[in-house]
Amino acid sequence: MAGQPTNVRGTPVRSADLKKGRVFTTTYVPRIQYAWDTGQAIGRYLEELKNGRLIARRCNNCQRIMIPPRMFCERCFGPTHAWVVVKDTGTVNTFSLSYVSWDVRRLKKPEIPAVIEIDGASKGMGILHVLGNVSPKAVRIGMKVRAVWKPAQQRTGSITDIAYFEPIKGKAPAAKRTAKKPFKAKAKKSKSRKRR
Amino acid sequence: MNGRVGIIGIGYTAAQPTTPYSSFKELMFEAAQRAYFDAGIDAAEVESFVTCAEDLNTGLSIFDEYTPDQLGAVQKPMHTLTQDGLHGIADAVMQIKSGLVEVVAVEAHSKASNILTPDWILDYAVDPIFNRPLGFNPHALAGLEMNLFLHETGITPQQVSQVAAKNRTNALRNPLAAYPARLTADDTAAGPYAHYPLRETEMAQTADGCVVVVLASDDKARAAASQPLWVRGIGFANDSPTLESRDWVHAEYTRIAAQMAYRMAGITNPAREIDFFEVDDTYAYKELQHLIALGLYPNRPGEAGRALEQGLTRPDGKTPVNVSGGCLGLGWTLEASGLYRIVELVLQLRGQAGPRQLPGAKMGLAQSWRGVPTTSGAVAILSSEQKPWE
Numbered sequence: 001m002a003g004q005p006t007n008v009r010g011t012p013v014r015s016a017d018l019k020k021g022r023v024f025t026t027t028y029v030p031r032i033q034y035a036w037d038t039g040q041a042i043g044r045y046l047e048e049l050k051n052g053r054l055i056a057r058r059c060n061n062c063q064r065i066m067i068p069p070r071m072f073c074e075r076c077f078g079p080t081h082a083w084v085v086v087k088d089t090g091t092v093n094t095f096s097l098s099y100v101s102w103d104v105r106r107l108k109k110p111e112i113p114a115v116i117e118i119d120g121a122s123k124g125m126g127i128l129h130v131l132g133n134v135s136p137k138a139v140r141i142g143m144k145v146r147a148v149w150k151p152a153q154q155r156t157g158s159i160t161d162i163a164y165f166e167p168i169k170g171k172a173p174a175a176k177r178t179a180k181k182p183f184k185a186k187a188k189k190s191k192s193r194k195r196r
Numbered sequence: 197m198n199g200r201v202g203i204i205g206i207g208y209t210a211a212q213p214t215t216p217y218s219s220f221k222e223l224m225f226e227a228a229q230r231a232y233f234d235a236g237i238d239a240a241e242v243e244s245f246v247t248c249a250e251d252l253n254t255g256l257s258i259f260d261e262y263t264p265d266q267l268g269a270v271q272k273p274m275h276t277l278t279q280d281g282l283h284g285i286a287d288a289v290m291q292i293k294s295g296l297v298e299v300v301a302v303e304a305h306s307k308a309s310n311i312l313t314p315d316w317i318l319d320y321a322v323d324p325i326f327n328r329p330l331g332f333n334p335h336a337l338a339g340l341e342m343n344l345f346l347h348e349t350g351i352t353p354q355q356v357s358q359v360a361a362k363n364r365t366n367a368l369r370n371p372l373a374a375y376p377a378r379l380t381a382d383d384t385a386a387g388p389y390a391h392y393p394l395r396e397t398e399m400a401q402t403a404d405g406c407v408v409v410v411l412a413s414d415d416k417a418r419a420a421a422s423q424p425l426w427v428r429g430i431g432f433a434n435d436s437p438t439l440e441s442r443d444w445v446h447a448e449y450t451r452i453a454a455q456m457a458y459r460m461a462g463i464t465n466p467a468r469e470i471d472f473f474e475v476d477d478t479y480a481y482k483e484l485q486h487l488i489a490l491g492l493y494p495n496r497p498g499e500a501g502r503a504l505e506q507g508l509t510r511p512d513g514k515t516p517v518n519v520s521g522g523c524l525g526l527g528w529t530l531e532a533s534g535l536y537r538i539v540e541l542v543l544q545l546r547g548q549a550g551p552r553q554l555p556g557a558k559m560g561l562a563q564s565w566r567g568v569p570t571t572s573g574a575v576a577i578l579s580s581e582q583k584p585w586e
């Protein structure tokens with residue numbers, strides 16, 4: 001059998017041995033459950049997901065607009081200052097084509113996790129989600145995408161209220177980013193972004 | 197640089213049965229901000245960070261990955277101990293004494309209210325082959341220990357009930373406490389048995405909360421905004437945890453930890469030299485067992501019960517114990533329990549303990565235990581005065 005060590009003597013255990021009680025086993029199924037408090041930042045974020053929009057927090061000290069939102073700025077070590085509604089469009093920062101499922105099944109059609117830099121949030125600020133309605137071969141870093149929301153009555157205040165992000169048709173990778181930027185300071189910076 | 201280490205700042209939230217308005221990160225951020233403000237420093241001045249957390253209590257694997265942002269620890273040395281917070285204090289003391297860094301922040305918190313199946317998590321801590329298949333609630337291990345402890349020491353169930361009443365009542369003077377109640381020993385003795393001879397009223401209830409403690413080298417401590425408290429002694433130890441053959445009577449882990457701390461502090465008669473004690477009382481009998489292990493009653497362990505009856509361990513007694521309310525009154529805050537003991541020591545030694553202030557307190561001892569089924573403990577001795585010969 002491939003992969004079996006050749007330097008070990010003995011008899012391999014087969015599943016039939018386990019079923020017929022030929023080897024000693026013990027079984028324990030833990031019942032471990034949590035109900036995590038969302039607190040302020042996550043709570044508001046989820047509430048807005050249910051409303052069908054993305055919300056971020058701004059730090060007035062470093063001027064970053066952070067998503068997912070947080071009540072503290074990890075760079076300035078101070079409180080963040082304001083809620084900012086951002087767009088539900090963005091740019092693929094990085095992605096993977098995942099051919100093995102979470103329970104280790106081989107997939108013919110890959111899952112496509114991606115970090116999406118959200119329009120209106122600061123550079124490098126994005127949310128981790130999945131891409132859909134796109135051929136795996138067509139996915140590119142820098143691709144413009146938009147959120148595909150579940151119908152309002154199906155939304156529960158969860159990251160999965162966005163079904164997936166899909167490419168914005170007719171938009172070249174990383175094109176027209178300046179037009180999406182709501183803040184002047186950020187709009188200037190976005191020039192360098194084009195060449196990334 | 198000499199080897200002295202001072203506590204220069206503390207930050208904390210009140211212990212509360214639930215804290216739905218804050219995520220664990222927001223709770224930690226609040227405590228950290230308070231601690232750095234108290235110390236008169238910026239987060240940027242903290243050179244190293246220690247957090248104390250058990251993954252299964254947080255519901256997150258590799259919990260150290262979830263801590264830097266809200267402590268100001270991004271791109272800094274940091275690690276998480278799966279220990280009580282007092283072990284974190286010992287860790288920080290070693291980092292500073294070794295000369296590695298000069299300012300360390302230690303954090304521990306509890307979001308016990310978020311754990312929906314606490315007894316199952318406790319069950320996960322007992323041996324899967326020998327013990328778990330038997331199927332009884334793991335808190336019964338405390339019942340096993342208490343039974344032999346009473347049998348061997350002559351301490352009575354009434355005295356244990358009195359510990360619970362004392363600590364719940366002490367908590368009335370502590371605004372941080374989650375479970376203050378004006379109770380008598382008769383009240384607590386009327387509670388139903390949870391795990392005979394242990395009554396429900398003698399088991400601490402969990403609470404949420406967070407504590408951050410900032411420690412610093414001698415030079416940094418002298419320049420701090422608040423009065424520094426000196427870590428005069430620190431110790432930690434484990435006994436054999438095997439349930440089938442462990443010592444149920446003596447808290448050896450605490451005796452050994454205390455010996456380490458006494459040796460470091462040069463203490464030979466703890467009862468006389470230390471002004472007050474904050475010790476683990478997750479189960480009421482543990483307060484007495486731990487005091488015995490700390491060497492307060494060297495002649496006969498049964499004296500622990502008599503001293504209690506005579507009121508010697510009350511706030512107005514000769515040897516006040518758990519003036520804060522302990523885990524019974526303040527709440528059992530999981531890994532943060534040892535740090536809430538430190539908070540009480542610091543407040544008392546600074547003279548900031550308000551209505552429960554002990555007059556003239558100059559030296560205090562904090563002791564922690566990791567809870568059933570462990571034999572893991574730590575001891576810290578703090579003083580407002582440095583050792584004269586240092």
Ligand SMILES: [Zn+2]
Binds near residue numbers: 061062064073075076
């Ligand atoms: Zn900032």
